[in-house]
Amino acid sequence: MSLRGVYSKREEINPTGSFKARGFSAAVTLLHERGVRKVAVNSNGNAAAALAAYAARAGMEAYVFVPKDCPGLIAMESVHYGAHTYLVDGYIQDAGRVVEDGAAEQGWVHVGTLREPGRAEGKKTMGLEVAEQLEWTLPDVILYPTGGGSGIIGLWRAFEQLRQLGWVQGELPRLIAVQESGCQPIVDLMRAYGSDNERPALADAAATAAPTGLRVPAPPDGHLIASILRRTGGDAISVTQEDIRGAAKELAAAGLTASPEGAAVWAGLLQLHDSGYFRGNETVVLFNTSHAVKYWPWSMPEPIPVVRSYADFKAVHPQAKGG
Numbered sequence: 001m002s003l004r005g006v007y008s009k010r011e012e013i014n015p016t017g018s019f020k021a022r023g024f025s026a027a028v029t030l031l032h033e034r035g036v037r038k039v040a041v042n043s044n045g046n047a048a049a050a051l052a053a054y055a056a057r058a059g060m061e062a063y064v065f066v067p068k069d070c071p072g073l074i075a076m077e078s079v080h081y082g083a084h085t086y087l088v089d090g091y092i093q094d095a096g097r098v099v100e101d102g103a104a105e106q107g108w109v110h111v112g113t114l115r116e117p118g119r120a121e122g123k124k125t126m127g128l129e130v131a132e133q134l135e136w137t138l139p140d141v142i143l144y145p146t147g148g149g150s151g152i153i154g155l156w157r158a159f160e161q162l163r164q165l166g167w168v169q170g171e172l173p174r175l176i177a178v179q180e181s182g183c184q185p186i187v188d189l190m191r192a193y194g195s196d197n198e199r200p201a202l203a204d205a206a207a208t209a210a211p212t213g214l215r216v217p218a219p220p221d222g223h224l225i226a227s228i229l230r231r232t233g234g235d236a237i238s239v240t241q242e243d244i245r246g247a248a249k250e251l252a253a254a255g256l257t258a259s260p261e262g263a264a265v266w267a268g269l270l271q272l273h274d275s276g277y278f279r280g281n282e283t284v285v286l287f288n289t290s291h292a293v294k295y296w297p298w299s300m301p302e303p304i305p306v307v308r309s310y311a312d313f314k315a316v317h318p319q320a321k322g323g
């Protein structure tokens, strides 16, 4: 089945290298207006870095708590912007408990997923830009790498409001949440819908999942995310870590940087295409939510060889014949 167009929404070009900058530019602005001076977040890494940057700009004190296996460069990014940065021995929800438990004594405002209105409002700009860049038409399908799901909320809200304003017409895009198979609570919720076990307990362990933004074993409101996906006629799918690595390599070979989350979406597109999901002549938007370099050495398959001479080069690269 051929598609009319496949577009990549390149969120890695945001100021802190991920789509998380959008939410925090709005959230920190709102909090600053209200005189908030101290904020804290639990995060898989990119949200922490984005909060750190915007809080620094607004003169706020930021406390960030990320899982201890958070990619090193991303954790260092928060330190770089001056946030008080802590590694937590656990998942993102365990980091969330530290923030909650400290709120009364520390007086910080908890800006974790769905804790305040600004982040979801800021993420709406992703949907507004998709519509604007496609000249006020909407794509048929959007694939979004989903952890806590606030990106899905932002996109849906943007499209719904544009439709109410009369700026776009017709069906909303079918939103497809892409997760990693080691941690797929939204996929599980979607599969369970309509069955006897319609509201399965969200998984609280994800021991095999990679430490990316997709690893959110207990999303704060998984049922809301699932209901948005259903309303748009969309779905949730999962891909393996092997799929993600393969997809990142393919994108790199085409000159495109992709974080593991962004690569998961490319893998998801291939999976849907192979299964005959698309209805023909459809337009698809893929969200590449962050930059590959933030996750290095994740995307480096092997060490880079060191050479001192051309002879060394020939030794480590015997196929090199020149010409």
Ligand SMILES: Cc1ncc(COP(=O)(O)O)c(C=O)c1O
Pocket (backbone or CB within 6 Å): 018, 019, 020, 044, 045, 046, 047, 145, 146, 147, 148, 149, 150, 151, 152, 212, 213, 214, 259, 261, 262, 289, 290
């Ligand atoms: C690069 C990246 N992509 C996707 C996600 C998942 O986003 P959401 O929480 O909106 O589902 C995250 C969350 O940390 C992320 O950092």
